[in-house]
Amino acid sequence: MTWRGREHIEACLDALSAQDRPHRTLVVDNASDDGTAELLHGVEVLRLNKNVGYAGGIAAALPRVRTEFVAWLNDDAEPEPGWLEALESALDASPRAAAASSVLLTPNGAVQSTGVRLTHDGHGADIDRETEEVFGFCGGAVLLRTRVLRAIGGVPASFFCYYEDTDTAWRLRLDGHEIVPAPSARALHLHGVSTQPGSRSFHLWNERNRLLMLLRCAPTGTALRQLAKFAALTFVLPLRRSRPDALNFSVRLRLRVLGEVLVRLPRTRRFADSARRREVWARWAGHTS
Template sequence: MVVTWRGRAHLTACLDAVAALDRPHRTLVVDNASDDGSAELLARHPSKPEVLRLPRNLGYAGGMAAALRRVATPFVAWLNDDAVPDTGWLAALEDALDADPGAWAAASAMRTPDGELQSAGVRLTSDGHGTDISPAEGAAEVFGFCGGAALLRTAELRAAGGVPERFFCYYEDTDTAWRLRLGGGRVVFAPGAGVVHLHGASTRPGSSRFHRWNERNRLLMLLRCAPARVAAAELARFAALTSVLPLRRLRGAPVPPVNFRLRLRLRVLAEVLAMTPAALRARRPTALDRTAVWSHWSGR
């Protein structure tokens, strides 16, 4: 599944690479109501991908959730529209899952255009952030995967609750990895599954929207997945840091970075509080203990 929004500038490279994959596959592109000519590009592309055009932009998470309803294959791939997979990308991911029935998702080796390894999977920090694993930290098993390029078992993904569509974008991948693990599955890293990723072509890293979604969705993910004490502590810490920002301003402190600006953090808190009932309803009985998963993976 490829999700795009105003991706005309890089969509052709993605589709050309997908068409050249050396394993049989079905290509489903979700067009998030693009208005930049992406629809016409998709209609003309020689690979003739199946297109699901949404009436409005639902973000990466919403687009993936909409596409998942149309998937009937045992595996489902997640791929950003600014990612260009190697010819053997899908084969490496499929082989990794075929070799390990207990693995429910496989992470790709994501590189920058200049060849630097950008992500070898995702780790869980001690305060509940999901962050890309560097080459030095690479391991056969990882906590999670970067949603820009990964392969998941379809039935297990659905059983875990699917894609958190209300996240819009960011942390839908780490949240999904959490739920797969709580269901008893594992995530592996497939080093042969190479992808070149532009990173941030659709949403600008460092922007207010980027930080809003990142901060909000991390807290929602913890409310949905983590031990209650961890989720409560991180929410309280976020609120406490927010409450002292006006005092810092009165004392003439330097202008803080975007993610420490009062208006943005108040909006994050308001959205988290509004979405908390649904997040708590998503906390379903699990095969593995939340605390055990947190203790094993946080800070690694």
């Protein structure tokens, strides 16, 4: 997946070429306008006529996948040799697992993510240490069973960017599947090169998609409480003498989030039965070990 990835796409493709497992590489070019297209030689390319985001790009590519497994990989990620083998081995060793999570490293070698945990209020948060259990995976580098991904409804393309991975993890678990960490599957990740963490768009996508994910997947009471909590804080903020400077406390942005969530609410699909949603929430929300 790439968008304006001219500065780093070649390093990503070189790292994929160094993998020792047979694989097919499909680059989804999200209407790049920086010359990225001219660098994509010798690989299959799906060029989109507009930028549909990371989630939309994966959704567009999925119908073309004919292999047992499908990997998602950011264009700013460089998997180490043996990365793909480690992910495939993790799934081969765990028949009930539908996804294997990579270890993502910062440029200075620190662990950025070994997987994703679910917080007590329904956020997806990166785990920055080795663990035997993960709720979900970071979508920057992950391997999934193609058949299972299709069976749970694929990728939420309308999310555009952010939380498409945690939403997918939710639906996998609601369908009875497991997600496993693969400690030997390591990849350097520049993180946020295209999306600029902290920007207005970043906060819009994060806040909106978290609420949509909960409405899709979490217990009804939990989802409605989080929506009500977000709305209440939004309407109280103008009455405060001071408030945090972070853009996610911008009243205008929060009102837009609420508007987009409410517009999409009638089309928001619910997965699994209420008992199963409560079971997954009770097992994973706030779980840190």
